[in-house]
Amino acid sequence: MKEIVIISGKGGTGKTSVTASFGFLGGQDVVVADCDVDAADMHLLMKPDFAQSEDFYSGVLAEINPEKCIQCGLCAEKCRFDAIPVINKQHVVKKLDCEGCGYCAKICPVEAITMPEQNVGDWYISTTKVDNTMVHAKLGIGAENSGKLVAKVKNEAKAIAEKQQKKFTVIDGSPGVGCPVVSSLSGADFTVIVTEPSVSGFHDLKRVYELVKKFKISAGCIINKYDINQEITDKIMNFLRDEKIEHIASLPYDENFTRAMTLGKTIVEFDEGELKEKMVNSWTKVKQLVNHEK
Amino acid sequence: MRIAIASGKGGTGKTTLSANLAAFLSKTEPVVLADLDVEEPNSGLFIKGKLENEEVKYKMIPEWNEETCTLCGECQKNCNFNAVIQLGPQILVFPELCHSCYACSELCPTDSLPMVSQRMGELKHYSGNNIAFIESHLDVGQEQAVPLIGQTIQYIEEKFDDKALKIYDSPPGTSCPVIEATKDADFIILVTEPTPFGLHDLKIAVETVKELHKSFAVVINRYGLGDEKVLDYCNENDIPIIAKIPNLRQIAEIYSRGELIFEQVPEFRDELLKISDYIKKEMD
Numbered sequence: 136m137k138e139i140v141i142i143s144g145k146g147g148t149g150k151t152s153v154t155a156s157f158g159f160l161g162g163q164d165v166v167v168a169d170c171d172v173d174a175a176d177m178h179l180l181m182k183p184d185f186a187q188s189e190d191f192y193s194g195v196l197a198e199i200n201p202e203k204c205i206q207c208g209l210c211a212e213k214c215r216f217d218a219i220p221v222i223n224k225q226h227v228v229k230k231l232d233c234e235g236c237g238y239c240a241k242i243c244p245v246e247a248i249t250m251p252e253q254n255v256g257d258w259y260i261s262t263t264k265v266d267n268t269m270v271h272a273k274l275g276i277g278a279e280n281s282g283k284l285v286a287k288v289k290n291e292a293k294a295i296a297e298k299q300q301k302k303f304t305v306i307d308g309s310p311g312v313g314c315p316v317v318s319s320l321s322g323a324d325f326t327v328i329v330t331e332p333s334v335s336g337f338h339d340l341k342r343v344y345e346l347v348k349k350f351k352i353s354a355g356c357i358i359n360k361y362d363i364n365q366e367i368t369d370k371i372m373n374f375l376r377d378e379k380i381e382h383i384a385s386l387p388y389d390e391n392f393t394r395a396m397t398l399g400k401t402i403v404e405f406d407e408g409e410l411k412e413k414m415v416n417s418w419t420k421v422k423q424l425v426n427h428e429k
Numbered sequence: 430m431r432i433a434i435a436s437g438k439g440g441t442g443k444t445t446l447s448a449n450l451a452a453f454l455s456k457t458e459p460v461v462l463a464d465l466d467v468e469e470p471n472s473g474l475f476i477k478g479k480l481e482n483e484e485v486k487y488k489m490i491p492e493w494n495e496e497t498c499t500l501c502g503e504c505q506k507n508c509n510f511n512a513v514i515q516l517g518p519q520i521l522v523f524p525e526l527c528h529s530c531y532a533c534s535e536l537c538p539t540d541s542l543p544m545v546s547q548r549m550g551e552l553k554h555y556s557g558n559n560i561a562f563i564e565s566h567l568d569v570g571q572e573q574a575v576p577l578i579g580q581t582i583q584y585i586e587e588k589f590d591d592k593a594l595k596i597y598d599s600p601p602g603t604s605c606p607v608i609e610a611t612k613d614a615d616f617i618i619l620v621t622e623p624t625p626f627g628l629h630d631l632k633i634a635v636e637t638v639k640e641l642h643k644s645f646a647v648v649i650n651r652y653g654l655g656d657e658k659v660l661d662y663c664n665e666n667d668i669p670i671i672a673k674i675p676n677l678r679q680i681a682e683i684y685s686r687g688e689l690i691f692e693q694v695p696e697f698r699d700e701l702l703k704i705s706d707y708i709k710k711e712m713d
Contacts, residue, residue: 144469146601147440151626173602174437174633176626195509215530231608231641236530237509250509274604276637281604282572310439310601311468314572334687335444335471342469345569363678364685388678390654396624397655 136296137425138289140170140323142308142316142347143330144339149359150329152392152402153414154307155180159401160418162265164302168292169271170285170319171309172256180401183261183269191258191272193283195235195250197228203247210239210248256284260291268295282314289319303425312346320347325425326354327383332367340371344378354380355424357417361385381424384417386410430712431595433614437630437637439601441620442650442674445684446704447598448475449691453701454594454708455560461593463585464564465610466600467550467577473564474687478557484584486565487546488576489529493520498541504533513542525572550577552584561589574606582613594708603637611638616711617645618671618704624655628662635668644711648704651676671707672700 141157143150151169155177158167169177197218199210204226211219211226218232219239240248255278261269270292274281289306296304306323309315320326326347330340340356347354356375361368368385375382387409395405403414434447444466451462452475464472491504491513498520504513505520512526513533524547534542549571555562565581567574578600585595599610611617617638621631631647638645647663652673663670674680675696683690691698 143439145440145471146438173604174439174630176438176629179625179629213531213535231612234528234530235509236528236532238507238530238532238536241507241532241536276603276633276640278604281602311574312569313468313567313574313606315604317572331685333681333685334474335469336685338471338474339469342569349570360681363681367685388681393624393654396626399625 137324138304140306141327144343146310148329148331155401156403156414166296167269168306172272172274172284182264187260191256192252196233200247282318285318328356332364355383358385360388431614433597433611433617435599436620437634444471461561461595464598467565467567470564476562478555481556482554484552488549489544490524490527491534491542492545494541507532575609578609622651623659646671648672650674672703
């Protein structure tokens with residue numbers, strides 16, 4: 136089983152549309168995972184049934200028992216995150232500011248502070264509209280540890296793919312270069328970077344590729360909306376050549392991307408022309424490239 | 430006045446709006462623009478200015494002092510993030526996991542884990558015509574954006590008083606980095622697009638700002654694309670829509686070149702004017 140992660144650095148380049156198309160085309164060969172847990176959208180295209188749902192507990196946050204608290208203020212003094220203000224003469228924990236380090240609980244002289252585990256979201260195992268398995272999640276608002284939920288989704292998807300003897304896990308990664316992306320990349324066999332020819336798209340491509348290099352994962356690149364700025368597309372092509380990143384496809388600026396999405400469809404279900412053909416070829420190419428990886 | 434520009438979904442046009450709005454407003458008043466999307470800062474590609482100041486930003490991490498350590502194991506017990514591990518006769522510190530809570534250091538009975546600074550990124554401060562632009566880059570490989578966002582805001586608060594109009598280009602998503610970037614804002618503009626992804630992520634973003642008890646409004650980007658469901662949702666929930674930026678390929682092309690849009694597209698300028706009027710009302 137090989138793990139393919141689709142990332143982008145910059146948001147809105149078409150990462151999820153590409154991933155869903157691969158998930159659709161992959162059919163019975165793949166398990167799909169949505170690791171963009173902050174803004175999980177792939178379910179809108181893959182129509183999973185949410186058959187199995189589980190709470191995700193991760194990390195702890197401080198809680199002060201007002202009955203026990205003697206308002207000595209030591210916790211507030213030690214807290215580096217200014218998470219314990221005094222409201223109505225009572226020390227309280229501001230949940231959105233608390234990092235869960237537990238320092239306050241350890242030094243409270245009357246043991247008034249506990250550190251209960253937090254339900255930070257839910258995760259699901261579903262069957263999609265093409266009858267393959269999809270693992271996905273929903274992170275709670277302002278929750279910490281999105282990296283841990285990403286790892287959970289990814290590992291479950293991997294375990295299921297191995298059990299069902301699937302050939303690939305196709306993973307929608309997260310934007311950025313921080314902890315959720317690091318979690319989605321770790322252990323991957325191949326990564327597809329979806330970019331666009333804008334100054335910001337190119338800038339983010341270079342940054343996220345620095346991260347990919349650290350993981351020593353082979354990469355391929357899809358340039359979306361390549362015709363919006365031919366000059367930058369050329370620069371991206373040169374960058375791909377220099378860095379030995381496989382150029383998988385250049386997709387045209389096409390509102391069918393959005394039209395398909397509006398109908399809850401993947402591009403390959405909706406489009407009948409160039410876009411569909413290029414997407415089908417991309418999936419074939421990605422499979423070949425991944426199978427060459429040791 | 431601090432205005433945060435945010436969105437659940439990435440790529441809806443936060444940076445486009447932040448950079449253009451800041452440049453537009455700076456024609457009439459001093460503006461501070463901060464790029465708080467420290468993982469992928471892009472506003473700087475649109476705003477030109479003279480480099481005023483640059484600072485390396487550090488976070489505090491413990492450093493093991495072998496000489497005085499008695500290997501009592503307290504530090505490992507006191508770290509909730511597995512950033513301090515006792516391995517045989519030595520203590521290992523994993524800086525990327527450390528949240529700088531100081532618990533291991535201050536609770537060490539022999540003071541063997543003093544806190545030292547470690548580089549996490551870089552802040553740059555540019556100044557142009559009536560506009561100050563501040564951006565921070567998180568070093569690639571650093572996992573935690575929050576402390577750098579916090580320090581960037583702190584820098585701005587120290588350098589500019591409350592009279593300045595501050596625009597914060599926030600990171601995407603709904604987790605800790607967005608909270609850090611928006612929690613001190615007076616007003617939040619949520620940028621979305623009229624598509625199913627846009628709507629889905631807008632709903633999450635709305636929940637987030639409600640949790641923060643912030644006043645907010647929506648700007649619809651690429652209006653005309655997709656469907657009407659974002660409009661319906663905002664109307665049903667009494668969420669003000671302060672501007673609708675039309676879906677024009679020309680805008681995508683200008684953006685791709687890193688140029689300001691309002692200078693070239695009158696329809697875009699009109700929408701900025703609506704936002705600016707709304708902000709001015711909010712300020713009063």
